[in-house]
Amino acid sequence: MRQCADTFLMIRPSHFGFNPETAASNTFQNSSNQHDLASIAQKEFDGMAQRLRNENIQIICINDLPKSSTPDAVFPNNWISLQHKGQAVLYPMATANRRRERRTDILEILQDQFNFNISEVIDLTQSENTGEFLEGTGSIVFDHINQLAFASSSHRTSPNVLISLCEKLDYEPITFESKKYGNTPVYHTNVLLSIGERQAVVCLNAIAEGKSKAKMIEMLELSNRELIDITEEQMFHFGANLLEVRNIHEEPFIVCSETALSKFSREQIRKLENHATLIPCSVPNIEKHGGGSVRCMLAEVFLPSKKQLNTVILVRSEQELESCFQLRYEILRRPWNQPIGSERDEQEGTSWHFMAKNAQGSTIGTARLQRLDENRGQLRYMAVAENYQGKGIGKLLLQTAEEQAVALGMKSIFLQARDNAVPFYLSNGYLVLEKTFLLYDEIQHFSMEKQLSYSL
Numbered sequence: 001m002r003q004c005a006d007t008f009l010m011i012r013p014s015h016f017g018f019n020p021e022t023a024a025s026n027t028f029q030n031s032s033n034q035h036d037l038a039s040i041a042q043k044e045f046d047g048m049a050q051r052l053r054n055e056n057i058q059i060i061c062i063n064d065l066p067k068s069s070t071p072d073a074v075f076p077n078n079w080i081s082l083q084h085k086g087q088a089v090l091y092p093m094a095t096a097n098r099r100r101e102r103r104t105d106i107l108e109i110l111q112d113q114f115n116f117n118i119s120e121v122i123d124l125t126q127s128e129n130t131g132e133f134l135e136g137t138g139s140i141v142f143d144h145i146n147q148l149a150f151a152s153s154s155h156r157t158s159p160n161v162l163i164s165l166c167e168k169l170d171y172e173p174i175t176f177e178s179k180k181y182g183n184t185p186v187y188h189t190n191v192l193l194s195i196g197e198r199q200a201v202v203c204l205n206a207i208a209e210g211k212s213k214a215k216m217i218e219m220l221e222l223s224n225r226e227l228i229d230i231t232e233e234q235m236f237h238f239g240a241n242l243l244e245v246r247n248i249h250e251e252p253f254i255v256c257s258e259t260a261l262s263k264f265s266r267e268q269i270r271k272l273e274n275h276a277t278l279i280p281c282s283v284p285n286i287e288k289h290g291g292g293s294v295r296c297m298l299a300e301v302f303l304p305s306k307k308q309l310n311t312v313i314l315v316r317s318e319q320e321l322e323s324c325f326q327l328r329y330e331i332l333r334r335p336w337n338q339p340i341g342s343e344r345d346e347q348e349g350t351s352w353h354f355m356a357k358n359a360q361g362s363t364i365g366t367a368r369l370q371r372l373d374e375n376r377g378q379l380r381y382m383a384v385a386e387n388y389q390g391k392g393i394g395k396l397l398l399q400t401a402e403e404q405a406v407a408l409g410m411k412s413i414f415l416q417a418r419d420n421a422v423p424f425y426l427s428n429g430y431l432v433l434e435k436t437f438l439l440y441d442e443i444q445h446f447s448m449e450k451q452l453s454y455s456l
């Protein structure tokens with residue numbers, strides 16, 4: 001299983017603010033009388049989402065419900081995790097107003113709008129009735145490669161619920177105790193530990209001495225990761241509340257906050273940068289008043305895509321790209337006696353390419369998405385093999401390109417449609433803007449556009 005995801009669920013907050021219900025067990029929170037905290041948090045959220053998208057990291061942003069009273073909705077990783085084998089886990093939350101964050105409609109959106117497969121919902125929320133809690137990947141830091149689940153016991157993290165979950169996921173639980181600050185242990189494991197593919201950031205001084213600490217360190221060392229130890233001061237500035245991620249090109253990044261980065265030593269930064277490119281994000285008000293940082297804002301999506309007879313994938317290899325160029329040429333250029341090479345342009349390397357394949361793995365369709373500006377994308381070079389036309393391949397390509405555009409933060413898609421393709425795009429929600437140009441002096445084109453759902 002992969003340690004690092006390339007797609008993330010984020011919830012844009014509507015009612016962010018200091019949450020007195022959680023403050024009793026979260027020493028990272030600070031109260032405030034500021035009246036505009038919600039709008040400040042939205043600006044910080046938008047800046048972080050755009051910062052990640054600029055690096056081609058796929059973000060699914062969904063707005064918090066406008067009439068809900070959910071001051072911590074910006075931290076979705078506490079109520080849901082989306083696992084490799086298609087399980088969606090719903091977690092028991094310690095405070096009543098955080099339980100209102102759980103939304104089954106988001107499961108439907110992930111399946112229907114983004115084509116993810118959820119084969120099982122593991123609902124642990126009944127543990128709330130007995131006063132036992134487990135707050136998602138705040139309470140648990142997963143080592144997916146070795147199928148381990150690290151958890152620091154606290155009021156919000158019950159070992160009993162953890163054991164029950166690990167039995168369902170086939171993971172081994174590794175529990176330990178943190179030191180108490182005042183009368184309270186560290187409220188979530190992910191503020192003292194982060195596990196990447198080849199490194200782990202940990203505040204060893206925050207862990208209570210004993211056999212459980214020794215085993216926790218042993219298991220981390222056996223994973224052959226470089227341990228980067230941070231101080232307690234760095235922990236309280238969210239130095240371990242970071243996350244290693246991948247973009248669509250499988251390039252590694254570590255997302256952290258500017259607050260955390262400002263406290264790292266040069267040597268710690270060098271060690272982190274040996275493993276991935278750092279992406280510092282500015283979320284000081286969310287950190288100060290919400291008591292969580294960037295890792296808490298990212299719910300990893302490890303879910304598999306829905307299996308279909310004909311599938312569409314995001315092109316990742318040169319061989320796949322060449323097969324798309326070949327199909328483009330056969331459908332869009334050869335019939336008009338155009339030379340080989342006319343089917344490609346200078347924007348291939350900065351665009352997203354899609355390939356439709358049949359059950360035998362042959363390329364039967366292709367399309368390309370490019371960014372026009374921050375809010376708009378353009379679809380180009382849609383082509384379907386002749387013997388597959390009229391069989392839903394074009395619609396499958398279109399849906400996949402739209403899902404990618406939404407994940408990249410685009411609010412609309414623009415395209416130039418050949419006259420015979422206009423009815424197809426109209427049936428899929430595109431509107432004609434105007435009659436435009438003649439290609440090869442005979443193929444009339446029309447500009448069209450569609451507004452996308454579930455974008456910011």
